[in-house]
Amino acid sequence: MMRIECPWCGGRDETEFHYGGEAHIMRPENPDALSDEAWADYLFMRANPKGVHAERWMHAQGCRRWFNVLRHTVSHEVVAVYPMGTPRPDLPETGA
């Protein structure tokens, strides 16, 4: 079970959180202007990297705030925790 650092409450067990999928997917400003393909891309297509993944987590059994996490999908290492609405932080290249 992972341990996740909630920016408001501190480190807590994974079971206290809800997972929110890939981060930084903006809802299109004007959905009507999008082709079916472009809309389907927003709706369904998600990254599935082997490596560092930016994703959303919510502290459901705590402060109920959403935040972003960079997690390594192989090691499950939580590389960074950062607020909603801020860009994905740059990471130094790692061999992992």
Added chain:
Amino acid sequence: MTGPRRLPNGGRIDRSRVLSFCFDGRRYTGYPGDTLASALLANGVRLVGRSFKYHRPRGVMTAGAEEPNALVLLEPGRFAEPNLRATEIELYDGLVAESVNRWPSLRVDLGAAAGLASGLFVAGFYYKTFMWPPSWWNRVYAPVIRRMAGLARAPSEPDPELYEHRHVHCDILVVGAGPAGIAAAHAAAASGAHVILADERPRPGGTLLDGPAWVGDEEGAAWAERMLAEMSAQVLPRSTAFGYYDHNFVALAERLTEGLSPAERGGRPRQRVWHIRARRVALATGAHERPLVFPGNDRPGVMLAGAVSAYIHRYAVLPGGRAVFLAGDDSVYAAAREFARHGGEVAALVDLRTDSAAEANGLLVLRGAVPLRTFGRGAVTGIEVEVNGTRRRIACDMVAMGGGWNPAVHLFSQSRGTLRWDDESRMFVPGLSAQAERSVGAAGGRFDLEGCIAQGAEAGVTFACELGFEASALSATPAAPAAQPGVLPVPPKSQDKAFVDFQNDVTAADVALARREGMQSVEHLKRWTTLGMATDQGKTSNINGLALMATGLGRPPAEVGHTTFRPPYTPVTFGALAGRHVGALADPVCRTPMQDWHETAGAVFEPVGQWLRARYYPQLGENMREAVARECRAVREGAGILDASTLGKIDIRGSDAAEFLNRIYVNGWKTLGVGRCRYGLMLGEDGMVFDDGVTTRIGEHRYLMTTTSGNAAAVLEWLETWLQTEWPTLRVYCTSVTEQWGTITVSGPQARALVEPLVEDIDLDPAAFPFMSMREGWIGGAPGRIFRIAFTGELSYELNLPWRQALPVWQRLVEAGAVPYGTEAMHVLRAEKGFIVVGHETDGTVTPVDLGMERMVSSRKDFIGRRSLARPDCLRPDRKQLVGLLPEDPLEVLQEGAQILEAPRAAAPVPMLGHVTSSYWSAAMERGFALALVRGGRSRHGDQVWASATTGDSLVRIVDPVFYDPEGTRLDG
């Protein structure tokens, strides 16, 4: 003296007390400190179980957690625990145990005939045999196989014992209290770090207790005791670390009443599961001895050599009188010496190798030998070996074997560390770590005592320093002595069964057959033969199996690899995993203010989300259908009341609340006046209906949203998610008020007459208080709200009262003649009106258009899911659409979930047109009716189709989904 095999002196047992116990109906005695296995061996009991498939006689093979044979059912009856390893059960006075998988008894076992028919049970037998005729599987093959194979029966009575969980954080967790673990914990604790030292056995010491051991000039056991007394670590004996999960999360099962009879347990929890989050973990889990693979290696009396030494030193039990030792590595020589030193006769020390330099102390050594077979009916009486081309038969009552050692890398591997095959020592050892842990001692492939202790201490100090504690520097761990590799199995030449996996009855021939049948990977081998899939998860068999596979394939073991080590390390009882989350605490029940009243009234309940809702209120002699019909008539003809407190209620405030609702719901909200209600439909971004409910504007910038009962938490999270992640600039705040407001729906032509006496300051006249509006005022002396919304189609008032003041109002309404109706009547009444219920008429694939609600969908604004409604798939004319169904037989009530077909007996594949989503008996229409989703159904009104279910096929007519009062004339009473 407790049995003929008990030594007069020694052992770590308490001889001042004699314990009496019962195995398979016979009485025996033992001492405190015994395990069930050691006490049975002391009593000369060799046969302790029958094997899984062939029902072959089996005896105790090991002295620990890896035991594959000696499984028993402990304490038949209420306290029963099936499939425990006798090698781990601590003896207590009055213990009762039974062997498993024998029928009718251990000595006379009819299933042993399976051994004669063993050609049927070869590798992959369940993929090949018993296939035809197919109808025989359920009736004949499965019941017979299940009687013949398998282990202990599951207990049938509820478990009377308590279990608990504990969550802890520590700096350093040390798993295993052998020499390396003790040294690690001692060194780490000296730094002031919080250290937990866990060991599966009742007494720490590990292999120091299994034979003569000296740490410097201190006797091994005394060293262990001194170290433990000195250290400040938290020591958990009888605690098995069974799972190593992400981020150094380790789960332990602590057995708190081990060695106590049920009467002595005194209400203490039987087990405690520890959830430990450790900053560092030292794995000092030791090693398991590898059996040798030779024909007849499973006969009772064939044991692991290390276990023989352990029985002598821990329990003062000499497991045999005249023994043959089969050596695949030098540690067997030490066991043979111990056996001889304690009065056993070593008939021969048979070394499979030619080049060992181990000291034999005058014992007869046969080098370069091959064991060919064993003899004996039941227990072993002799063995045949081949030495330099000649066969020798040696009489004995015990065979002690050892093929070398496998580091217990289970937890390391669970932590997702990768294993490395070490060619020199011929074993898998920990390679790359994935987490903050270190394997020390035998678990890391280090077998010399001095090295184990040094390595443990080094890990303890290193961890402490890494965590910022001050620890004294140590001298470096000495270089490891030259590896003393054991032997890996080679395929035996004989046709007799040579067992690899003793618990699942997998033989060397099975492994070879699997390879010939094309199983090239060890994962295939495992599944085809079930190698390593028994309750012992192949602790004694996996490495031998994959080594045989490697030999057969002509590839090195490093290339063949190993199967995945999965938790739990040893089986964990379900009770321990459940802890206190059983009975009423398994799944908490939310209670409405009227719950007690419903219970007193004899209501039948149904689960809805976390609630238990009153489904109907049967009166004396009424069945469900009669009760529901009576409740429905009451609403249609008089007045009924429903406890609707379970409806999700979310208070939405803020200057952007209307804009927010506009984006969340398909319909528009900006024109809704204060005090007005509107039905809203929420979609997922994929355009599919997610939830529905009535939302009321209760102030300038304030709304009260209602959700379906089971979906309240999900809807709140949905709203919060959009506000926090996509529209953080909207000034909107959501608060759940579900449990602040008790809700009573009064519905029926008499509703107004019933509510009128309760209110003073609200005019109930439909002209002053129109449908879909809300009034605030005093209701039965409490400040509340009344909503004129109707799920039944009748004149309805939904009373919202402060939670604790709802019950008196409910009681007054009942006294005034209102008939309580439950959720079943509610469902009938709403279905008669063609109103959907999310989860009945929707299943995540249904759009508002499918439901015939396209007129609700605003075209003047964007909202969640809108764009998806224009996707090609959502525009198909043959989408499943909501319709009504009338069975041609009016007395019939269709089965919910019945499939809609064009014809009842078409050739497969039968085109599926849809399914019945809700089906009831209508008291108003005096007939059965249903709602359904049917392909292109809206253009098929009047067509006849078939509803096909397990109960049969029914001819039905497709009709409009609104069955009752389609003009809505009854809304105002």
